[in-house]
Amino acid sequence: MTDARVAGVGLTRFGSHADRAGRDLFATAAERAFEDAGVPREDVEELNYGNFMGALAEHQGHQAPLMAEAAGVRCPATRYESACASAGVAVREAVRTVAAGDADVVLAGGMERMTNLPTAEVTEGLAMAADDLFEVRSGVTFPGAYALMATAYFEAYGGERRDLAHVASKNHANALPNEYAQYRREVSVDEAMDAPPVAEPLHLYDACPITDGASALVVVSAEYAAEHDVDAPVAVAGTGQGTDRMALGDREHLARTPAADDAAEAAYAAAGVGPDDVDVAEVHDCFTIAEVLATESLGLFEVGEGVSAAREGITTADGDLPVNLSGGLKAKGHPVGATGGSQIAELTRLLRGDHPNSEHVPDAEVGVAHNAGGTVASAVVHVLEVAE
Amino acid sequence: MSDDGAGDDGDAGSDGGDADGTGPTPTPVSDAGYDEWLDALAAGEGYALVCPDGHGSLPPRRICPDCGSDALSREPLAETGRVETFSVVHVPSPRFADDAPYVTAVVDLGPVRATGVLRGVEPEGDAVEVGLSVTAGVEERATDGEPLVAFRPDDGE
Ligand SMILES: [Zn+2]
Numbered sequence: 001m002t003d004a005r006v007a008g009v010g011l012t013r014f015g016s017h018a019d020r021a022g023r024d025l026f027a028t029a030a031e032r033a034f035e036d037a038g039v040p041r042e043d044v045e046e047l048n049y050g051n052f053m054g055a056l057a058e059h060q061g062h063q064a065p066l067m068a069e070a071a072g073v074r075c076p077a078t079r080y081e082s083a084c085a086s087a088g089v090a091v092r093e094a095v096r097t098v099a100a101g102d103a104d105v106v107l108a109g110g111m112e113r114m115t116n117l118p119t120a121e122v123t124e125g126l127a128m129a130a131d132d133l134f135e136v137r138s139g140v141t142f143p144g145a146y147a148l149m150a151t152a153y154f155e156a157y158g159g160e161r162r163d164l165a166h167v168a169s170k171n172h173a174n175a176l177p178n179e180y181a182q183y184r185r186e187v188s189v190d191e192a193m194d195a196p197p198v199a200e201p202l203h204l205y206d207a208c209p210i211t212d213g214a215s216a217l218v219v220v221s222a223e224y225a226a227e228h229d230v231d232a233p234v235a236v237a238g239t240g241q242g243t244d245r246m247a248l249g250d251r252e253h254l255a256r257t258p259a260a261d262d263a264a265e266a267a268y269a270a271a272g273v274g275p276d277d278v279d280v281a282e283v284h285d286c287f288t289i290a291e292v293l294a295t296e297s298l299g300l301f302e303v304g305e306g307v308s309a310a311r312e313g314i315t316t317a318d319g320d321l322p323v324n325l326s327g328g329l330k331a332k333g334h335p336v337g338a339t340g341g342s343q344i345a346e347l348t349r350l351l352r353g354d355h356p357n358s359e360h361v362p363d364a365e366v367g368v369a370h371n372a373g374g375t376v377a378s379a380v381v382h383v384l385e386v387a388e
Numbered sequence: 389m390s391d392d393g394a395g396d397d398g399d400a401g402s403d404g405g406d407a408d409g410t411g412p413t414p415t416p417v418s419d420a421g422y423d424e425w426l427d428a429l430a431a432g433e434g435y436a437l438v439c440p441d442g443h444g445s446l447p448p449r450r451i452c453p454d455c456g457s458d459a460l461s462r463e464p465l466a467e468t469g470r471v472e473t474f475s476v477v478h479v480p481s482p483r484f485a486d487d488a489p490y491v492t493a494v495v496d497l498g499p500v501r502a503t504g505v506l507r508g509v510e511p512e513g514d515a516v517e518v519g520l521s522v523t524a525g526v527e528e529r530a531t532d533g534e535p536l537v538a539f540r541p542d543d544g545e
Contacts, residue, residue: 120481120482120485121482123479123480123481123482124481124482124483127481133419133422134446134502134503134537135503136481137534137536137537138492138502138503138504138505138536138537139477139480139484139487139490139492139504139505139536140492140503141477141479141480141481141484143477143479144475144477144492147475147477148473148474148475148492148493148494149473150475151473151474151475151518152472152473152494152518155473155518196478197476197478197513198478198479199475199476199477199478199479199492200475200476200478200513201475201513202475245453247503248494248503249472249494249500249501249502249503250445250453250500250501254472254473254494
């Protein structure tokens with residue numbers, strides 16, 4: 001198996017770009033990725049592009065050729081859709097393609113445009129990631145689905161709203177120095193506690209914002225990097241994906257995410273590492289409870305113990321195992337189809353030492369990224385390692 | 389299960405054309421299997437599709453999603469169910485605009501769980517608890533009158 005490396009990463013600022021077309025956002029991310037990689041566009045052999053609700057937001061299907069044009073690449077281009085894990089699966093396929101020796105250079109990432117829609121339409125659009133017949137028609141919203149998981153978690157393992165408020169406060173603090181983050185503003189635990197309810201027990205600061213943005217990565221083979229003198233010190237050492245029943249109610253347990261367990265197991269096995277080796281993690285905290293479920297699925301905490309990790313200072317920037325140093329989806333923002341790529345971009349910078357929060361993990365060698373779709377009916381996990 | 393014969397591809401018939409010639413009209417979406425299930429639930433005859441190993445699922449199904457068995461039979465839902473988890477939704481989707489705040493709940497109904505709106509309780513976090521015994525039926529969405537899986541606290545009658 002060939003070694004896949006992240007040669008370059010590019011992001012737009014996450015936030016409101018209400019007047020910018022999706023193709024323009026992705027073009028910016030791709031341009032930055034090429035600049036960061038020092039790889040010429042003409043060497044790109046495939047484009048793997050993630051997007052979730054472009055048909056709704058921009059009346060635009062068939063986005064991959066459009067994004068190939070925007071990025072200035074001429075090669076097979078495919079759109080990947082896996083709800084909020086769309087870019088995660090796009091990156092995973094890029095890694096697999098390079099690792100299999102089918103290509104030396106793949107451009108991967110994603111884009112989502114959301115703020116041009118009224119909030120009600122975004123709510124409706126995001127709910128499309130749930131089972132329409134048996135969940136959406138029964139009143140399940142995206143926050144509502146995670147609220148169902150939070151209630152089930154508290155019931156099974158304990159924990160309370162204040163634990164989740166600590167997750168929100170931590171991630172907002174982490175976003176402060178991140179120039180790409182949507183909310184660079186501190187939120188205190190009390191402020192999070194006092195915010196209005198969205199879907200109880202989740203309140204406003206338990207939820208990620210509505211975000212426009214794009215991410216792009218240049219993934220290359222180690223051989224290509226060596227031959228072309230490309231500096232690509234971070235390897236994607238393992239990738240894994242899992243699938244679960246679509247509707248939350250059909251899952252064996254309402255407060256666990258076995259699709260992510262499966263993805264993590266496969267990614268760790270491929271990388272030859274385990275949870276104890278992880279120095280830093282970027283996980284899918286679309287809601288605060290989701291960070292808890294993610295860290296448990298990744299094996300970073302025992303089932304039922306992840307909820308207090310932020311409150312106890314374990315996952316804070318100066319803790320033993322910083323989680324979401326980027327600010328997470330929570331504060332950095334969640335342009336749905338771009339998120340999985342942005343997590344790998346952030347983790348790459350954290351491991352390379354050129355992230356504004358790298359100072360908190362100066363000796364980090366192993367990072368893990370966790371990207372989830374829907375209520376984790378889809379999950380993708382990547383293990384990144386400093387290779388040289 | 390439906391009595392579909394070999395070779396049936398599930399074609400429900402109408403293609404939704406404007407038969408009366410007055411121009412295009414929105415065609416109500418129908419979902420064979422699901423619609424029938426909802427009608428049965430409304431009539432107090434809700435069912436699940438159950439395989440020989442006892443895995444329950446909801447229609448339309450051709451195989452058991454747990455084990456792949458195609459020997460699915462209809463089994464009645466339990467008369468009362470248990471609330472396994474719930475949320476009080478304050479920010480609804482447009483189709484539930486006039487319903488909010490409302491309680492959404494996942495309820496264990498024997499062979500399967502179902503998700504629906506819990507009515508007959510105050511839509512407040514303190515007013516509901518996991519373990520509450522409920523009955524299942526079909527009621528109208530306040531926003532537009534569309535049918536909806538609804539639960540009510542079991543009054544023991
Ligand atoms: Zn079965």
